[in-house]
Amino acid sequence: MNTSVSRIACFVEKYNFSDPREEGALQNFKRAAEKQGNEFHFLFREDISDVRKFDAVFIRATTDPLNTAYVVSKTAWELGLKVIDDPESITICGNKIHQYALFEKYNVPRIPTVFLNKDDLHHKKINDIFEEFGKPVVIKAPYTSFSKYVEKAACETNFRDVCKRFFKKSDVLAIQKFTPTEFDWRVGVLNNDVLYVCKYMIPKGRWKHGAKLRGKPTIVWGRTVALKKETIPQRLREAALKACSVVGKGLYGVDIKEVDGEYVVVEVNDNPSIYAGYEDRKDKDLYGKIINYLTE
Amino acid sequence: MLVVSNIDLTTDSRVMNPATFLDSTVKEPILNVNNEYRYLKTGYYVSLHAEVLGNRVIPSCENIIDSSRIPILLLRAERAGIPTLPSLVTDSVKKIVSELGFPVVIFAVNPFIYDGYKTANNKSALYRAMKSLGMNYKFAVCAQPLQGEIFSIKTFFGKCQTNDLQTQNICKKVYEHFKIPMCKLHIQRTREKAYLCGLQPVGKDELSGQDLQMISKEVSLLSEQGEHFGV
Numbered sequence: 001m002n003t004s005v006s007r008i009a010c011f012v013e014k015y016n017f018s019d020p021r022e023e024g025a026l027q028n029f030k031r032a033a034e035k036q037g038n039e040f041h042f043l044f045r046e047d048i049s050d051v052r053k054f055d056a057v058f059i060r061a062t063t064d065p066l067n068t069a070y071v072v073s074k075t076a077w078e079l080g081l082k083v084i085d086d087p088e089s090i091t092i093c094g095n096k097i098h099q100y101a102l103f104e105k106y107n108v109p110r111i112p113t114v115f116l117n118k119d120d121l122h123h124k125k126i127n128d129i130f131e132e133f134g135k136p137v138v139i140k141a142p143y144t145s146f147s148k149y150v151e152k153a154a155c156e157t158n159f160r161d162v163c164k165r166f167f168k169k170s171d172v173l174a175i176q177k178f179t180p181t182e183f184d185w186r187v188g189v190l191n192n193d194v195l196y197v198c199k200y201m202i203p204k205g206r207w208k209h210g211a212k213l214r215g216k217p218t219i220v221w222g223r224t225v226a227l228k229k230e231t232i233p234q235r236l237r238e239a240a241l242k243a244c245s246v247v248g249k250g251l252y253g254v255d256i257k258e259v260d261g262e263y264v265v266v267e268v269n270d271n272p273s274i275y276a277g278y279e280d281r282k283d284k285d286l287y288g289k290i291i292n293y294l295t296e
Numbered sequence: 297m298l299v300v301s302n303i304d305l306t307t308d309s310r311v312m313n314p315a316t317f318l319d320s321t322v323k324e325p326i327l328n329v330n331n332e333y334r335y336l337k338t339g340y341y342v343s344l345h346a347e348v349l350g351n352r353v354i355p356s357c358e359n360i361i362d363s364s365r366i367p368i369l370l371l372r373a374e375r376a377g378i379p380t381l382p383s384l385v386t387d388s389v390k391k392i393v394s395e396l397g398f399p400v401v402i403f404a405v406n407p408f409i410y411d412g413y414k415t416a417n418n419k420s421a422l423y424r425a426m427k428s429l430g431m432n433y434k435f436a437v438c439a440q441p442l443q444g445e446i447f448s449i450k451t452f453f454g455k456c457q458t459n460d461l462q463t464q465n466i467c468k469k470v471y472e473h474f475k476i477p478m479c480k481l482h483i484q485r486t487r488e489k490a491y492l493c494g495l496q497p498v499g500k501d502e503l504s505g506q507d508l509q510m511i512s513k514e515v516s517l518l519s520e521q522g523e524h525f526g527v
Contacts, residue, residue, distance in 0.1 A: 065335055070368075071365055172341050
């Protein structure tokens with residue numbers, strides 16, 4: 001048990017409160033913190049400069065090295081505060097090129113991936129890629145999140161179109177073998193330990209967890225099925241922890257596909273979604289565990 | 297040491313272009329000379345590739361990201377003893393008025409705007425600055441009091457062309473701390489003192505013949521030092 005009171009700032013944006021399930025989770029964090037005798041304050045954009053008044057920072061607003069959340073994270077880290085998500089995790093998870101390069105270096109089981117530089121977008125290269133991975137392939141912008149900026153292409157014209165759009169923001173893209181599955185495993189990890197496990201079901205007839213309906217701007221999400229973490233296959237657990245070990249010791253959501261009995265990592269996300277009644281369904285203690293990590 | 301550059305340098309050092317380097321698995325210290333180190337742009341990917349290969353590299357990815365986020369630049373500069381003014385990160389006009397007053401200088405803190413700043417002498421000018429640099433109040437901005445004159449200066453390996461010793465000192469120290477080989481600094485000068493306000497990339501079209509000579513000379517010098525190449 002902690003004996004001293006910690007002042008925790010939870011950095012949020014207004015959109016974090018627009019979904020009642022997410023708001024519910026945020027209130028659960030607040031309750032868990034206060035139950036342990038800590039103070040828990042929501043910190044909005046207006047008061048970012050107040051970060052220095054706290055002992056720990058928990059970021060729930062979307063993170064990216066170009067977002068305000070990185071400024072909050074790095075400021076907290078420079079000032080010696082405990083912080084989730086820490087700046088290094090944001091940097092590695094915010095750029096999937098960085099992450100896949102580390103997976104390659106440290107031999108993390110992963111979806112077959114190649115990188116494509118802006119200068120390499122030509123007929124021969126595209127042909128080589130189709131030859132290696134078959135058709136279609138998945139094109140991923142490094143800053144992808146919530147299934148956005150991930151598209152598939154089955155012909156050269158389409159491939160070029162997608163790449164040109166994604167190259168506007170990044171000079172390197174990731175190309176992956178198309179690996180359709182019924183669901184993605186989502187393993188929540190905190191400090192090298194499994195925190196919760198879910199299946200993110202892929203909506204029928206789609207190929208990613210969040211998919212657009214044809215011709216409509218709204219995104220449909222697949223169901224979330226929570227599982228008891230004690231019952232998951234050992235090799236799934238190992239793949240998740242191995243992938244996180246190259247990123248850091250914070251809080252992550254690892255996406256893993258099961259292909260022919262093998263577990264391959266799709267990506268490690270910092271700042272994973274936690275919705276009341278979804279990710280926490282079988283692990284109500286995840287709130288307390290995260291608060292503990294912030295205050296220990 | 298290998299130089300990776302997108303600029304035509306006149307040097308005897310070995311120079312590789314960024315695209316070739318990104319496809320290579322070169323194992324040696326890398327000096328990454330690029331006019332633009334923006335996040336997700338080629339200059340940044342060169343440093344990232346070098347780091348993943350386990351090479352020492354100037355500049356590091358951490359410094360690339362931090363130096364381009366004004367609040368982090370100022371925080372780390374202040375801690376390194378580089379003169380800065382107290383700044384505020386917020387999206388609230390009210391807060392800036394009550395805590396800093398006028399005049400103020402405003403920098404963007406969002407994923408889209410990476411250059412320039414706006415100054416404001418009154419509330420309506422501040423609203424306009426926050427509207428444009430905060431992209432219709434969608435993002436926070438970084439505000440600093442404006443106590444003197446603000447100007448921009450190109451700096452290469454910590455050197456710059458000015459007779460002002462304090463400005464020279466800021467350029468030198470920013471390079472020592474962040475190791476960004478080329479950039480443009482925004483500096484505020486009062487009668488007594490110079491303060492660091494911001495950093496942004498140098499456009500290729502802003503590089504004069506004299507600048508290129510200066511960069512080439514520094515690159516050659518660093519290459520000769522070889523072993524003492526510090527990161």
